[in-house]
Amino acid sequence: MLVILRRDDEEIGRQAAQLIASAVRKKPALALGLATGGTMVGVYKHLVGLHKQGSLDFSRVTTFNLDEYLGLPAAHPRSFHHFMRENFFAHVNVDSRNIHIPDGTIHGNYDQYCTSYEAAIRKAGGIDLQLLGIGRNGHIGFNEPTSSIGSRTRLKVLSRETMDDNSKFFAPGEESPRCAITMGIGTILEARKILLLATGEAKSAAVAKSIEGPITSAVSASALQLHADVTFIIDDAAASQLSQRDFYHRVLEMTALLTPDRLS
Ligand code: F6R
Numbered sequence: 001m002l003v004i005l006r007r008d009d010e011e012i013g014r015q016a017a018q019l020i021a022s023a024v025r026k027k028p029a030l031a032l033g034l035a036t037g038g039t040m041v042g043v044y045k046h047l048v049g050l051h052k053q054g055s056l057d058f059s060r061v062t063t064f065n066l067d068e069y070l071g072l073p074a075a076h077p078r079s080f081h082h083f084m085r086e087n088f089f090a091h092v093n094v095d096s097r098n099i100h101i102p103d104g105t106i107h108g109n110y111d112q113y114c115t116s117y118e119a120a121i122r123k124a125g126g127i128d129l130q131l132l133g134i135g136r137n138g139h140i141g142f143n144e145p146t147s148s149i150g151s152r153t154r155l156k157v158l159s160r161e162t163m164d165d166n167s168k169f170f171a172p173g174e175e176s177p178r179c180a181i182t183m184g185i186g187t188i189l190e191a192r193k194i195l196l197l198a199t200g201e202a203k204s205a206a207v208a209k210s211i212e213g214p215i216t217s218a219v220s221a222s223a224l225q226l227h228a229d230v231t232f233i234i235d236d237a238a239a240s241q242l243s244q245r246d247f248y249h250r251v252l253e254m255t256a257l258l259t260p261d262r263l264s
Contacts, residue, residue, distance in 0.1 A: 001224070002231045002255065002262065003211060003248040005239050009199040012233050013042020016131070016197055019231070020047060021056050022264050023129045023193070029060040031121070033130030033188075034088075035141075036065070036080045039197050040133060044087040051092045058094045062124045064117075065101040066132070066141040066188075069177035070155065072104040078169050078176075079104060102153070102181035110181070114153040118187065130191035134198050137161050138206040138219035142182035149215075149223045151184030185223050194230045196221065198238040207234055208241035231262075 006012050020043070024030050034040075050056040065080060074081035081101050089099060100120055106113045121127060132140045137159060143151060144159040157179050158166075166176040188194065198207050210221035211232060217223075224230045239245060255262055 001211065001227075002251065003239075003242075004231060004233045004252060004263070005245065005248055006233060006235055008235050009039070009042055012039075012197055012199055012235055013046050015233050016043045016195060017046030017050065018264065019195060019233075020129065020131070021050050024056060024058065024061060027128060028057065029062070031062045031064065031124045031126065031128045033127040033183075033191055034063050034065045034084065035131045035133050036067075036083045037133045039199055040131070041087060043131070043197065048088065048091040056092075058092045061094055062098040063094055063100060064121055064124070064127060064183075066130075067180050067182035068102040068104040070104050070106075070179040070181060071177055074101075074104075076104075104177075104181065106181070110155040114155070114181065117153045117181075117183075121187070127191040129193045129195065130188055132188070132194060132196040132221075134196060134203055134206050134210065134221050135162055136165060136202050136206055138210055138221045140185065140188060140196070140221045140224070142180040143185050143188075143220040145218050145220065147185055147217060147220050149189075149217060149226070150186040152187050153181065153183045156180055156182050185220055189223065189227055192229065194224060194227055196224065196230065196232050198232070198234045200235070201237040201240060203234075203238040204241040207232070207238050208243070212243060 006015055068080045072079040076082060084101060102117060134140060137145050142156050142158060163176050170176045209219045213222055215222045215225050
């Protein structure tokens with residue numbers, strides 16, 4: 001696990017975009033796992049900037065989003081489909097046939113739909129690089145506390161805390177969704193490389209438990225300790241409860257010296 005500490009969300013967005021861009025340049029037909037949410041806005045802004053400057057081509061990239069709210073059609077302004085279109089897909093050249101986002105409008109037979117989402121990931125050769133945010137309760141995707149570490153793409157009931165966090169994005173009186181379709185923790189752990197971003201003090205407890213706490217289904221992101229190639233990129237506020245910050249800084253310095261490829 002590599003922990004990259006940066007000052008603020010601007011630096012986080014730039015650093016994450018650089019890592020994604022270099023993965024796409026190394027492998028133009030990259031299978032890229034994507035996330036939504038406030039933390040990701042800066043990442044997509046920088047990726048769009050690199051594309052507009054002519055230095056980043058997404059034409060052969062295939063994308064798989066982590067999750068979508070159940071009950072929201074793609075056109076709903078709070079759907080993750082809408083978020084992705086507004087922040088990323090409308091501004092870059094990902095082929096629309098290569099974009100995969102769970103369908104929030106499915107009714108019944110959820111298992112069959114989720115199995116087909118997993119099959120699409122397999123058909124693409126598996127996810128090369130998975131981008132993740134983290135919830136205040138340690139969720140990744142919408143794998144809420146007590147999700148099985150081996151879980152696969154499925155229908156998931158959202159926790160009260162997540163619903164409260166999401167309610168600010170919905171109009172007053174509009175109920176925020178109670179369920180989502182999400183990749184499972186087992187699905188996420190199969191990605192070849194994982195990049196988790198966190199900003200702000202509200203995430204600091206979840207970040208500390210994920211990196212330095214025991215592996216537990218009570219904190220879904222702690223399962224990332226089982227993965228061989230995970231990079232956390234976190235700002236000062238989100239890192240404030242980590243007890244080994246000096247060590248992470250030293251590891252970063254040595255990484256820049258000995259294996260700079262990991263940081264570019
Ligand atoms: C979104 C997702 C979630 C978010 C997390 C953090 O696709 O899977 O796990 O990454 O809830 O959201 P923000 O960045 O809005 O704090």
